[in-house]
Amino acid sequence: DxxxxxxxxxxxxxxxxxxxxxxxxxxxxxxxxxxxxxxxxxxxxxxxxxxxxxxxxxxxxxxxxxxxxxxxxxxxxxxxxxxxxxxxKKDAKKDKKAGIIQAENILDGGLSASIFLRYLRAITYKYATLIMLFQVLMQVCYVGTSLWLKYWIGQNEDTSPESRPSLSLFLSVFSGLTLVYVLMGIVLFWVAFGVARIRASEYLHRIFMSRIMRLPPAFFDTTPLGRIINRVSSDFASIDDRIPWKLFEAIGHAVSLVASLTVVAFTTPLFLVASPFIALIYYYVQKHYQRASQAVKRICRATQSPIFQHFQETLAGVSTIRAMNLQGRFIATSAERSDLYSNSFIALAYGIRWMEILVQMVNVVITLLASLWFVLLPQGSVNAATAGLALSFAMSNSQSLIWFARTYSDLYVHMIAVERVQEYAELRTEAPLSTAPDSETGRALEHHWPQEGRI
Structure with missing residues (x-):
């Protein structure tokens, strides 16, 4: 030889x-x-x-x-x-300790602004602006109907039956505002979920798959297939379904919260005195819940990959497992990994309940201040319509505060899926399939290459 x-x-x-x-x-x-x-x-x-x-x-x-x-x-x-x-001998010992497959990296700290900008670019700034604009216009119509009802009730109380405006005028304005609200809601749903969501999913999926298909073979030798499947399935499930809904809900609850607080502030000046303290408490609750939920959600994502990986390996070697009578060992390993994922998921649910209790306590203070203001005022200085409007918006703040905190934190947590996809999209790929004649990587091959049976 x-x-x-x-x-x-x-x-x-x-x-x-x-x-x-x-x-x-x-x-x-x-x-x-x-x-x-x-x-x-x-x-x-x-x-x-x-x-x-x-x-x-x-x-x-x-x-x-x-x-x-x-x-x-x-x-x-x-x-x-x-x-x-x-x-x-030393090198052999180091190789045994090092191992080929490394543990999955769990990022810490807050999400960078580039992650949110990446998703906004996937949606396009045009559609993001349209979604925000329609949300504001819908809330204006909603508050307008409440103010129109207040004006309607005030007119009935302050004027005699002979001089009251016609009922058809009030019904026409109220019906018009409601109709505009419904029409803008239909257009908003079409823009948000019929156009923007699909475009963002296609954009991120195309970038992710184009990069995965060009990664070197060493990446697949050192990365379990279950880890890749988890990102393609679980993370893209968040990108396709959960993130668009959470973004839509977060914007809607934020606009609704601003509108409610504005109405309460104009009708209850005492609220303006206590608003800085209420905002500080709310910021404290939101900040701690957001940090905790983000860390726990990252652990959930990381502990979910070993479940896919172990299940796939078990299916591939089921005949060997039965032959060696190792069913109990593999069942115990699967249960252990499932318990680890379940514990982190339950911790996330506990965090949500903790946040809801504290936010409801904040809203109780808002409602109490509005009620005290109308009780302490001299009788007759504020009509019943204004008091009812302020109290109704103050009580609705409870749900707006809770759902805004929850949806915003959920959006922040689900944006980790974009972060994990971005992590793979930034990996170094193989050399390009073709090079330009003036590129630094080398000269381009001729169109009819090779002309001879040798290199």
Whole structure:
């Protein structure tokens, strides 16, 4: 057989085994070092002199009787061979400790603004602006109907039955505002879920898959398939369904909250005095809940991948598992990983309940301030319609505060899916399939290449 030895991308030696050993160059040194390393790993506890002699004997046995044995023995000194054998043992131990597959990286800290900008670019700024505009206009119509009812009630109380405005006028304005509210809601749903959501999902999926298909084989050797499946399935489920809904709801609840607080502030000036303290408490609750839920959600995502990975490995080796009677071990491992994921999911639910209780306490203070204001005012200074409007909006703040805090935090948490997809989309890929003639990576191949049967 012909042996070709490559070194630094060039052919260093070529020839038969006996000829290369007799030459005593690089190939001979490699064989001698391999013999020393192999003997050093198998025969622990022997002296260095015995290791050297056995190594020389092994290299001579490989060559056979002849001049090759003397040359192989003289290739390296016993001292250098002992040192290389010890280094080889250390490297072997390091390789065992290191392992090929690394644990999945769990990012910490808050989400960067680039993650939100990436999703907004996927939606396009045009559709994001339209969604915000329609949400504001819908809330204006909603508050307008309440103000119109207040005006209607006030007119009935302040004027005589003969001078009251016609009923058809009030019904026409109220019906018109309601109709505009419904029509804008239909258009808003179509823009948000019929256009923007689909475009964002297609954009992120196209970037992710184009990068995955161009990753080097080493990535798939060191990354479990279950980890990739988790990102394609679970993370894209959030991008396709949950993030659009949470974004839509967060904007709606934010606009509704601003409108409610504005009405309460104009009708109850006492609320303006306490509003800085209420805002500080709400900010404290929101901040701590957001940090906790974000960390727990990241743990949920990371603990879900091993479940997919273990299930896939179990299906692939089910015959071996049954043959070795290891069903109990694999069932216990699956239960342990499922429990770890369930614990983090339950912790997330506990955080939601904690936030809801504190937010309801904040809203109780708002309602109390509005009620005290109308009780302490002189009788007749505020009509019943204004008081009823303020109290109704103050009581509705409870749900607006809770749902805004929850939807905003859920949106923040689900945006981790975009972060995880972005992490894979930024991985380094293989070289491009083709290069331009003036590129730095090399000159482009001719159109009819190759013209000959050699490179």
């Amino acid at each position: 012909q042996i070709i030895l490559l070194k630094d991308g060039r052919i260093a030696e070529t020839g038969h085994f006996e000829d290369l050993m007799a030459a005593g160059q690089t190939f001979c040194q490699l064989i001698s070092e391999y013999a020393v390393t192999h003997r050093g790993q198998d025969g622990s506890g022997s002296s260095s002199g015995a290791d050297s002699d056995n190594a020389e004997t092994q290299s001579q046995d490989m060559v056979g009787s002849g001049t090759g044995g003397d040359t192989a023995a003289a290739g390296t000194t016993p001292t250098s061979r002992d040192t290389r054998a010890k280094d080889a």
